Amino acid sequence: MGSDNWNWHSDFDYDRWVKLPVPGPHPLARYKHGAVVVDEKLYIVGGSRNGRYLSDVQALDLRNLSWSTVKLKSQSESDNVKDGRSLEVFPATSGHSMVKWGNKLLLLGGHSKDTRETVTVHFIDLESLVSGVMDATGKIPVARGGQSVTLVGSKIIMFGGEDKHRRLLNDVNVLDLETMTWNVAETKQTPAPRFDHTAAVHVDRYLQIYGGCSHSTFFNDLHVLDLEMLEWSQPQIQGNLVPPRAGHGGVCIDDKWFIVGGGDNKSGALETLVLDMSTLVLSVLTNVERKDPLASEGLTISSALVDGEQFLVAFGGYNGNYNNEVYVMKPKPKDLKHPKIFKSSAAAAAAASVTAAYALAKSESLDFPAIESSKPKVDLSVEVSALKEEKKALESSIAWVKAEKSTVKTKLDEYHETHADLLKELHSVQGQLAAEKSRCSSLEAQISDLQTRLSSMESLEQKVQALRSQKSAPEHDTSAKRQSSGGAWRWMAP
Incomplete structure (x- = not known):
């Protein structure tokens, strides 16, 4: 085969x-x-x-x-x-x-x-x-x-x-x-x-x-x-x-x-x-x-x-x-026609740079002083026409890039405004937090003072209880003596 x-x-x-x-x-x-x-x-x-x-x-x-x-x-x-x-x-x-x-x-x-x-x-x-x-x-x-x-x-x-x-x-x-x-x-x-x-x-x-x-x-x-x-x-x-x-x-x-x-x-x-x-x-x-x-x-x-x-x-x-x-x-051979204008911003930028370099190279070659020669003149109408088309593509690409740049600038300005508002709000919240922090510190001091006073009251209450205990003890002893003495007199009575 x-x-x-x-x-x-x-x-x-x-x-x-x-x-x-x-x-x-x-x-x-x-x-x-x-x-x-x-x-x-x-x-x-x-x-x-x-x-x-x-x-x-x-x-x-x-x-x-x-x-x-x-x-x-x-x-x-x-x-x-x-x-x-x-x-x-x-x-x-x-x-x-x-x-x-x-x-x-x-x-x-x-x-x-x-x-x-x-x-x-x-x-x-x-x-x-x-x-x-x-x-x-x-x-x-x-x-x-x-x-x-x-x-x-x-x-x-x-x-x-x-x-x-x-x-x-x-x-x-x-x-x-x-x-x-x-x-x-x-x-x-x-x-x-x-x-x-x-x-x-x-x-x-x-x-x-x-x-x-x-x-x-x-x-x-x-x-x-x-x-x-x-x-x-x-x-x-x-x-x-x-x-x-x-x-x-x-x-x-x-x-x-x-x-x-x-x-x-x-x-x-x-x-x-x-x-x-x-x-x-x-x-x-x-x-x-x-x-x-x-x-x-x-x-x-x-x-x-x-x-x-x-x-x-x-x-x-x-x-x-x-x-x-x-x-x-078998893919089709490469299309040799003029490239289409790019549609994306990234592609437009690439197109602009490539086309600009191409146009610059052509313009530089056309700017040299004419040199007399015995050779017949060459018709450059086709090249000039192609250069004009390239120029149009370049201008279109640059216009697209400028439009994209303007859009991005507008979005950037909006972002800056939003950022400024958020920054003001952040400062306000930070002030409120500082006030709340000061209030919390004051409350903590009051709580500490109350705890100290409560401890003092507990100590005072213990002292009061001790005094009450001491006061009740002598009264009990006197009553006992009285009861004992009365009994003795009753025993000694005729």
Whole structure:
């Protein structure tokens, strides 16, 4: 079937998922694995199935549609044998992240039987097929799974996840791959802790986080981290409103961020989403049926260039059943028309800065003195027209930003007025409390005086009782004597 499948990619409809007719044996169905495409080959590493972690490495040749198992060697062949028993070169792991760096696949995080307390960086050399661990120094983050990992230049940005004690995380850790040194990024306005989200980076500066979940809540929010200012923001997404999701896959092609699958532990997400990272407009590209393998949690989405054609490649996932089929989609080429005016304040600001820089560059090029040349003059009417359109877009964006600024200023003034009223009320209450405190102190002094007087009265009463006792005693003695004397006289009488 290899010859029949050789040109499977030559005739394809745009924006439609198709299951590839891959013949022969397939890898074990799974989810929460790692996946990446290198040189027209889809590599699948690890994952989970029926509560069991997997350690195999599989490769799908996207040209002839054939699966093969990748046999790895350890850094030292002696490391692979202990007491005559063969050991796993790559440990069974699930919920890890995988990126390509040079000729290596790097695998970070994930849950396994490993007892290490910090994140381990495993590597697979695609040329020698040697696998091992890359030693790192610095502030190594705590071990975790379900994190997001994004490659920005020579640095890896890791966000969030869930540690082995089920503690949710929202820290940002940076690994410099050239020095293999970890650092913690101290950020402001950090999003809520989460795992099983997806992340992407725009123009090597803005890290974007979408969705994910905590132990009780599923998210459909977008958070953006400025990697230079180290400050988070939560811009409003324009376009379609979609249900929350976790365990979805995501991949970027140019400015488009494709998000597929995921779910909420009850049902899978049916929408294939595309987020324009420049305009922050979210669109539903297509939908699938319920129980479709693409409506799964823990699936992976990769970008592949096959014979010059761009494709999305989906594999694995779980939606009541584990999946091991391969699905592909051919997205429409990038629209080269002029960008639309942004609708959100954050996007408007970004548009204004980008458009301003573009217009400035053009104006500077047009401001140079004319140089006489023998070459024929070039008609610049098209460029001038485009520049005017850019100017209109810039003016519109600036007007939008000014309107937003005015609204924010009004709200800020209202806040200051409310704050002043509350401050006056607080001072009044503090005065009343001071008066009540003084009154309480006076009452306490009176109570103390009364207690002293009461003690004195009790002592006086005791003295009175003693005097009464003394007074009654002599009277009793006299009466007795009288009775005794009378009796004696009666005895002596004739």
